[in-house]
Amino acid sequence: MITLTDEQQQFRDSLQRLLRTDYSFERRRGIAASASGWSEATWGALAELGVLALPLPEAHGGFGGGAMDVLVVMEECGRALLLEPYLATVVMGAGLIARTGTEAQRAALLPAVAAGERRLALAHYEPGGRYALDALATEARLAGEGWVISGEKAHVLHGATADQLIVSARTPRGVSLFLVERGAPGLEVHDHPQYDAQRAVTIRLADVRVGAGALLGEEGTATAAIEYTIDAAIAAVCAEAVGAMSALLEATGQYLKTRKQFGVPIGSFQVLQHRMADMLLETEKARSMALLAASRLADATRDERRRIVSAAKVKVSEAARFVGQQAVQLHGGIGVTDEFAVGHYFKRLTMIELAFGDVDYHLGEVGKRLFGGTSTR
Amino acid sequence: MELGFSAEDEAFRGEVREFVRARLPLALRNKVVAGEPLAKAEYLAWHRILFERGWIAPNWPTAFGGCEWSAVRQHIFDEECALAGAPGILPFGIRMVAPVLMKFGNAAQQQRFLPRILSGEDWWCQGYSEPGAGSDLASLKMRAERRGGHYIVNGQKTWTTLAQYADWIFCLVRTSNEGRQQEGISFLLVDMRTRGISVRPIIMLDGGHEINEVWFEDVEVPADNLVGEENKGWTYAKYLLGHERTGNAGVGYCRRWLTELKALAQRERGNDGRALAQDPRFRDRMARLEIDLMALEVMNVRVLMLEQQRHAPGPEASMLKIMGSELQQALTEETMRAAGHGAMRYPQAGTGHYFNFRKASIYAGSNEIQRNIIARHILGF
Numbered sequence: 001m002i003t004l005t006d007e008q009q010q011f012r013d014s015l016q017r018l019l020r021t022d023y024s025f026e027r028r029r030g031i032a033a034s035a036s037g038w039s040e041a042t043w044g045a046l047a048e049l050g051v052l053a054l055p056l057p058e059a060h061g062g063f064g065g066g067a068m069d070v071l072v073v074m075e076e077c078g079r080a081l082l083l084e085p086y087l088a089t090v091v092m093g094a095g096l097i098a099r100t101g102t103e104a105q106r107a108a109l110l111p112a113v114a115a116g117e118r119r120l121a122l123a124h125y126e127p128g129g130r131y132a133l134d135a136l137a138t139e140a141r142l143a144g145e146g147w148v149i150s151g152e153k154a155h156v157l158h159g160a161t162a163d164q165l166i167v168s169a170r171t172p173r174g175v176s177l178f179l180v181e182r183g184a185p186g187l188e189v190h191d192h193p194q195y196d197a198q199r200a201v202t203i204r205l206a207d208v209r210v211g212a213g214a215l216l217g218e219e220g221t222a223t224a225a226i227e228y229t230i231d232a233a234i235a236a237v238c239a240e241a242v243g244a245m246s247a248l249l250e251a252t253g254q255y256l257k258t259r260k261q262f263g264v265p266i267g268s269f270q271v272l273q274h275r276m277a278d279m280l281l282e283t284e285k286a287r288s289m290a291l292l293a294a295s296r297l298a299d300a301t302r303d304e305r306r307r308i309v310s311a312a313k314v315k316v317s318e319a320a321r322f323v324g325q326q327a328v329q330l331h332g333g334i335g336v337t338d339e340f341a342v343g344h345y346f347k348r349l350t351m352i353e354l355a356f357g358d359v360d361y362h363l364g365e366v367g368k369r370l371f372g373g374t375s376t377r
Numbered sequence: 378m379e380l381g382f383s384a385e386d387e388a389f390r391g392e393v394r395e396f397v398r399a400r401l402p403l404a405l406r407n408k409v410v411a412g413e414p415l416a417k418a419e420y421l422a423w424h425r426i427l428f429e430r431g432w433i434a435p436n437w438p439t440a441f442g443g444c445e446w447s448a449v450r451q452h453i454f455d456e457e458c459a460l461a462g463a464p465g466i467l468p469f470g471i472r473m474v475a476p477v478l479m480k481f482g483n484a485a486q487q488q489r490f491l492p493r494i495l496s497g498e499d500w501w502c503q504g505y506s507e508p509g510a511g512s513d514l515a516s517l518k519m520r521a522e523r524r525g526g527h528y529i530v531n532g533q534k535t536w537t538t539l540a541q542y543a544d545w546i547f548c549l550v551r552t553s554n555e556g557r558q559q560e561g562i563s564f565l566l567v568d569m570r571t572r573g574i575s576v577r578p579i580i581m582l583d584g585g586h587e588i589n590e591v592w593f594e595d596v597e598v599p600a601d602n603l604v605g606e607e608n609k610g611w612t613y614a615k616y617l618l619g620h621e622r623t624g625n626a627g628v629g630y631c632r633r634w635l636t637e638l639k640a641l642a643q644r645e646r647g648n649d650g651r652a653l654a655q656d657p658r659f660r661d662r663m664a665r666l667e668i669d670l671m672a673l674e675v676m677n678v679r680v681l682m683l684e685q686q687r688h689a690p691g692p693e694a695s696m697l698k699i700m701g702s703e704l705q706q707a708l709t710e711e712t713m714r715a716a717g718h719g720a721m722r723y724p725q726a727g728t729g730h731y732f733n734f735r736k737a738s739i740y741a742g743s744n745e746i747q748r749n750i751i752a753r754h755i756l757g758f
Contacts, residue, residue, distance in 0.1 A: 001380065001381065001382070001383075001449075002380060002675060002678065002679065003682065249756075253756055253757065253758075256758070257757075257758070267758050268758070270749070270752075273748070273749070273752035273756070273758050274745070274748045274749075274752065276752060276756050276758070277747075277748040277751040277752050277756065278748070280696070280751060280755060280756060281696055281699060281700065281751075284676065284693075284696055285669075285672040285676065285700065288671075288672045288675035288676045288679065289668075289671065289672050289675070291675060291679075292379055292380065292671060292672075292675050295380065295381060296379070296380075296381055299381055300381075308379065308671070311667070311668040311671050314664075314665075314668050315668050315669075315671075315672055363661055363664050363665070364664075366664040366667060366668060367657075367660040367661060367663070367664040370639065370654070370660060370663055370664060370667060371639060371642075371643060371654045
């Protein structure tokens with residue numbers, strides 16, 4: 001269901017306390033400007049609080065949480081505009097290993113992720129493939145005991161800091177996933193910042209050799225796990241966006257109550273009050289959809305899950321755009337400067353809108369399932 | 378139906394669905410689905426069926442004969458009834474005046490009125506708006522002067538839904554002109570058969586007679602019919618409005634309308650020669666409606682849960698009212714458009730519905746008033 005348990009609420013409160021004291025806007029600015037673009041110290045604090053272990057399986061150092069726990073964490077990440085690779089490492093990387101890895105792979109990697117010692121990144125999207133999950137040209141061929149992988153990858157979130165990349169490739173039996181160590185010969189990684197100060201990389205794999213043990217799970221069976229992982233990532237960024245929108249509503253409300261023009265606080269003008277009411281409405285619609293996506297992620301059938309997640313991404317993206325643009329507008333001139341937090345929230349929300357499928361892509365996914373094929377009730 | 382409910386709640390859904398399937402008269406269902414106006418006897422027939430089952434008052438405490446269901450079960454019940462094509466239970470008694478009587482009425486009033494609301498013996502209507510008092514409800518002028526054991530009531534109410542069927546009307550009346558205008562309002566229960574009351578129909582854009590003017594000329598109302606204290610009626614009035622807003626999200630209706638629209642879109646020819654359902658422009662709009670419905674359903678459950686925690690509706694009900702009315706209007710608009718030229722011919726349920734439902738963003742506090750409430754009570758302006 002869509003309600004949080006007492007435990008989840010307590011967890012949210014502790015995470016909120018940590019980030020409030022530890023992750024001020026000024027501190028974040030420093031972290032964004034650093035070489036790696038994220039903070040080891042904050043990562044350590046998150047590990048200590050159990051945030052990294054939260055959604056990982058209990059058998060491998062985790063707390064066995066689910067998508068509703070991730071929602072709680074991601075909402076706070078959004079509120080604090082966190083730059084650390086939580087989505088890439090925990091939600092996507094570790095999530096994928098927990099789902100598809102062999103017992104040995106899970107035992108080797110998951111406890112290390114939970115302890116904050118290991119970072120991961122999924123390298124799936126390819127240049128020119130836009131948002132299609134099946135636009136996969138990268139190939140891996142059997143070579144002796146191991147595999148040789150060739151291809152190009154794009155939009156690999158936090159790929160530069162990952163100890164291991166999880167690379168998707170076509171193999172004789174279908175689509176497979178491989179663990180590729182950082183610095184493997186033939187692996188070229190180009191790090192670049194995004195507009196939201198998060199990092200991503202493009203990757204070239206030129207005959208990268210990996211051992212037989214690098215194959216994640218069984219050969220040729222990765223498609224469903226990749227889809228699930230992208231859906232989990234979408235549910236997570238939906239929650240993150242809700243956190244960011246809540247922060248923007250608070251900041252904008254405060255600003256309208258203190259900023260005076262014509263001798264009165266500008267928040268006394270009805271046109272601005274109604275704009276804020278609309279921003280709240282959009283945020284609450286988005287929150288409803290983020291809750292729906294998280295609450296149904298694990299139990300829905302594939303088609304139902306894709307429909308709900310796509311629906312959430314449409315609603316959240318449109319809310320994010322509206323709330324972000326209007327928060328900037330209502331702040332006036334300072335809204336378009338780098339000096340105030342509002343613009344940084346707007347930039348993160350805009351990147352969330354563009355990531356993992358835009359509004360048109362996901363509207364199409366919902367549209368495909370409107371008539372026949374998939375039942376809607 | 379998007380949310381994952383517990384097995385017990387889903388079993389409850391099955392029970393409701395089976396009951397409605399077995400007991401809802403087919404002729405009545407067909408009339409509701411076709412969007413035809415219902416006679417008083419038809420509304421009451423369904424009311425009595427639910428009353429006999431003990432399901433007429435999902436939100437009432439059991440002490441007063443209600444179901445006292447959880448938020449989720451209230452949601453499931455409303456949704457199943459609407460999906461099956463059951464007539465709506467009119468809110469004026471069950472959902473509006475009853476909560477006021479439970480909270481602010483005296484024991485005699487509770488004993489006198491609540492059982493008759495449950496059984497359907499008394500049909501209530503709402504005497505709030507006046508020609509000069511719409512959004513600015515507190516400026517209402519209908520006078521009630523105390524003379525001995527009675528109030529003498531003079532003035533006019535308007536937009537009174539189904540007053541032509543009503544046995545009773547709950548009225549906001551002015552009992553004082555001192556102080557702020559909110560401070561001189563009282564909440565009075567008036568028997569519609571009292572001498573001096575006349576009802577005049579107002580015909581709406583779809584040609585239907587749903588609303589009325591109600592005129593009061595020297596109407597004598599026993600002082601026992603005053604709810605709570607004289608001049609404190611504004612507090613009771615606002616409490617009632619909160620209940621009204623939560624009640625009109627209409628998730629179940631929206632779902633039935635969307636299902637019907639999908640079926641229509643598969644029969645109608647689209648602009649490119651294929652079925653309308655295949656038209657990419659139409660599909661995008663349909664996908665948006667479906668997404669909005671998902672958001673509305675979750676929002677409805679969230680607001681019902683909050684209401685239950687606090688034992689009263691909060692300002693979130695205003696968000697629900699805006700979201701529900703906007704989706705209802707969007708659905709009626711698309712249903713009209715889907716029929717093409719066919720939508721122009723009078724009478725036509727789809728087009729009539731479109732014109733009729735322009736009311737949804739105006740009644741129960743216009744959506745602009747709801748935004749004022751959100752701005753003041755949630756955002757703190």
